[in-house]
Amino acid sequence: MKKQIYMFDMDGTLLDLAYDELIWNTVVPNELVKHHPMQPEKIKQKLHQQYTEYQNTLSWYSTTFWSNTLQIDILQLHRLHALHIQPRAGCYELLAELNRRGHECWIVTNADLANLNLKLENTLLRPYFKHIISSESIGYPKEHEQFWHHVMAKYPFSVKESVFIDDTYRVLNQAEQYGFQHVWMISQPSSQSEMKTQLPYPSINALTDLIPFISRLS
Numbered sequence: 019m020k021k022q023i024y025m026f027d028m029d030g031t032l033l034d035l036a037y038d039e040l041i042w043n044t045v046v047p048n049e050l051v052k053h054h055p056m057q058p059e060k061i062k063q064k065l066h067q068q069y070t071e072y073q074n075t076l077s078w079y080s081t082t083f084w085s086n087t088l089q090i091d092i093l094q095l096h097r098l099h100a101l102h103i104q105p106r107a108g109c110y111e112l113l114a115e116l117n118r119r120g121h122e123c124w125i126v127t128n129a130d131l132a133n134l135n136l137k138l139e140n141t142l143l144r145p146y147f148k149h150i151i152s153s154e155s156i157g158y159p160k161e162h163e164q165f166w167h168h169v170m171a172k173y174p175f176s177v178k179e180s181v182f183i184d185d186t187y188r189v190l191n192q193a194e195q196y197g198f199q200h201v202w203m204i205s206q207p208s209s210q211s212e213m214k215t216q217l218p219y220p221s222i223n224a225l226t227d228l229i230p231f232i233s234r235l236s
C-alpha cells in the first residue's frame with residue numbers, strides 16, 4: 019500500500035473547538051468586563067465587531083495581536099483554562115492507526131506558535147506528527163491563496179496524493195483550488211454546537227470514521 023500524507027487542522031478537527039469558543043466567547047468578554055466601566059453588552063458587541071473585522075487574517079489567529087488590541091493577557095487566560103483542551107472523538111485512535119500503517123501525519127494549523135505550543139503541551143498529540151506547521155511561520159493563513167505555495171516550498175509533498183482534513187469551508191476550498199483531491203470536512207467541530215448538515219465536502223464526525231476510507235484513499 020502506498021504511504022500517504024494526512025494533514026490535519028488542529029482546532030475543531032483534532033481538538034474540540036468548544037475550548038476556543040469558551041475562551042473567545044466567554045472568558046475574554048468576562049475579562050474585558052472586569053477592566054472596563056462599560057455595559058457588558060456593549061463590550062460584547064464591540065468585541066464581536068473586532069472579531070469580524072480581522073476574520074481570515076493572520077491577526078485573528080495571533081495571541082499577541084489580541085493581547086495588544088484588547089490590553090489583556092490572552093495567553094495567560096488560555097493557560098488558566100488549559101484543562102478544557104480536549105481531543106475530539108477518535109483523535110488518538112485514528113492517529114495511531116495511520117502511524118501503524120506507515121502513513122505520515124502533519125498538523126497544519128492557523129493557531130499561532132504560542133497557542134500551538136500551549137495545545138501541544140496540554141495534549142498527547144506531538145509524537146504522532148512528522149511536521150507541525152503554524153500559519154504564523156508560513157506568513158499567510160490557510161484561507162490565503164499563497165498559503166499552500168509557501169508550505170510546498172518549505173515541505174515538498176504530493177498534493178494529489180495527500181489527504182487534508184479541516185473544519186472550515188474557506189480553508190478546504192483553498193486547499194481544493196490548490197489541487198488537493200482528498201479533502202474531508204468535520205461535521206461537528208465543537209461538542210457544544212450543533213452538527214452541521216449538507217456539507218460541501220465529504221465529512222466525518224468521529225475521526226475514526228475515516229479509517230474505512232484509508233485503504234481506498236491510497
Ligand SMILES: [Mg+2]
Pocket residue numbers: 027028029030031184185186
Ligand atoms: Mg479549525
